[in-house]
Amino acid sequence: MAIEVRIPTILRTFTGGAKSVEGSGDTLDALIADLDAQHAGLRDRLVDDAGLRRFINVYLNDEDVRFLGGLSAPVKDGDTVTVLPAVAGGMR
Amino acid sequence: MRYDSLLDSIGGTPLVGLPHLSPGPEARLWAKLEDRNPTGSVKDRAALWMVLAAEKEGLLRPGCTILEPTSGNTGISLAMIASLRGYKLVCVMPENTSAERTQLLQMYGASIVYSPAAGGSNEAVRVAKQMAAENPSWVMLYQYGNEANARAHYETTGPEILADLPEITHFVAGLGTTGTLMGTGRYLREHVPGVQIVAAEPRYGELVYGLRNMDEGFVPELYDDTVLTSRFSVSAADALRRTRELVSCEGIFAGISAGCTVHAGLALARRAQDAGERADIVVLVADGGWKYLSTGAYSGTLAEAEARLEGELWA
Numbered sequence: 001m002a003i004e005v006r007i008p009t010i011l012r013t014f015t016g017g018a019k020s021v022e023g024s025g026d027t028l029d030a031l032i033a034d035l036d037a038q039h040a041g042l043r044d045r046l047v048d049d050a051g052l053r054r055f056i057n058v059y060l061n062d063e064d065v066r067f068l069g070g071l072s073a074p075v076k077d078g079d080t081v082t083v084l085p086a087v088a089g090g091m092r
Numbered sequence: 093m094r095y096d097s098l099l100d101s102i103g104g105t106p107l108v109g110l111p112h113l114s115p116g117p118e119a120r121l122w123a124k125l126e127d128r129n130p131t132g133s134v135k136d137r138a139a140l141w142m143v144l145a146a147e148k149e150g151l152l153r154p155g156c157t158i159l160e161p162t163s164g165n166t167g168i169s170l171a172m173i174a175s176l177r178g179y180k181l182v183c184v185m186p187e188n189t190s191a192e193r194t195q196l197l198q199m200y201g202a203s204i205v206y207s208p209a210a211g212g213s214n215e216a217v218r219v220a221k222q223m224a225a226e227n228p229s230w231v232m233l234y235q236y237g238n239e240a241n242a243r244a245h246y247e248t249t250g251p252e253i254l255a256d257l258p259e260i261t262h263f264v265a266g267l268g269t270t271g272t273l274m275g276t277g278r279y280l281r282e283h284v285p286g287v288q289i290v291a292a293e294p295r296y297g298e299l300v301y302g303l304r305n306m307d308e309g310f311v312p313e314l315y316d317d318t319v320l321t322s323r324f325s326v327s328a329a330d331a332l333r334r335t336r337e338l339v340s341c342e343g344i345f346a347g348i349s350a351g352c353t354v355h356a357g358l359a360l361a362r363r364a365q366d367a368g369e370r371a372d373i374v375v376l377v378a379d380g381g382w383k384y385l386s387t388g389a390y391s392g393t394l395a396e397a398e399a400r401l402e403g404e405l406w407a
Binding site for chain 2: 008009054055064067082
């Protein structure tokens with residue numbers, strides 16, 4: 001078992017085009033570090049000195065991690081993490 | 093109920109229980125039916141408050157042209173209000189929005205400028221900002237950053253819900269301009285200790301996330317994440333399934349964003365049940381299903397509808 005991480009189109013240049021990759025770690029921060037070891041440069045696109053980048057949203061099992069502890073949010077095998085850019089979408 | 097004019101009848105929508113979808117008597121869902129507004133969506137509230145605020149500030153005078161980036165509902169609300177109050181309206185809308193929306197806007201006399209489908213509403217915002225710079229006499233109300241959008245909900249939606257359901261534990265609404273959640277959320281937090289304010293955000297098609305680079309990302313100026321207690325991303329499949337359950341279980345023919353709020357509401361209800369806590373959860377139904385019939389969301393199997401909707405549903 002591992003943690004499935006879904007990657008948005010705009011970041012798939014870092015994953016060789018893969019829509020989804022796998023990683024491991026106890027926290028989101030550790031998971032992102034593990035992903036960066038496999039896909040160099042990915043961490044830098046997700047995180048800056050202040051934490052998650054402003055235009056990056058990360059969902060743990062469909063829930064925004066900013067409300068679950070941010071980079072310290074605990075993750076475990078079997079979880080699904082979805083990375084999405086922040087956009088003006090919807091039906092307004 | 094009697095009103096002096098259509099504009100006076102905006103708001104005051106019913107809050108109805110969802111006894112068949114609710115997991116039990118201690119974990120109940122209630123739907124705030126915003127499709128009962130004059131043009132059929134929650135956006136009548138924000139549009140009216142934004143227009144009245146701009147009139148009060150002297151920005152809008154008879155004959156003025158209003159410009160707004162919108163993928164539909166706000167445009168339709170503004171078009172109705174503009175026609176009654178003597179303004180012209182130009183809407184910037186992604187080219188892949190449904191035919192019903194175009195027809196409604198044209199019927200009310202609005203002009204439409206299409207922005208590219210790739211990039212969704214992000215592009216519409218960009219195009220509208222460019223047009224505003226080129227036409228300084230036009231008034232862009234700009235729902236994403238207009239404080240009167242959130243204030244409409246602070247002054248009306250929030251108090252209506254509290255009056256109907258003082259025991260509310262959770263409020264769930266879609267996250268677009270964020271106006272509904274910011275305004276209603278602030279009001280409820282001030283009056284109901286411990287109330288949870290939850291965003292249910294649709295997971296859009298790939299087209300909408302098709303940014304050229306990360307700097308093109310967008311967070312509405314109105315958004316303040318300290319108002320929220322959690323935020324869910326709801327897949328198109330879950331949203332469609334719940335939208336159909338609203339029809340089959342409760343008789344409510346709602347737009348797809350209501351499927352998102354119901355899906356998140358049910359997750360919260362089950363959590364409360366597991367924790368042995370009472371839950372009275374208000375889910376906002378932003379509009380009815382009429383405008384989306386041509387998308388195919390309501391016909392065939394769920395899998396067929398989902399396949400048809402990729403790239404069509406959200407813009």
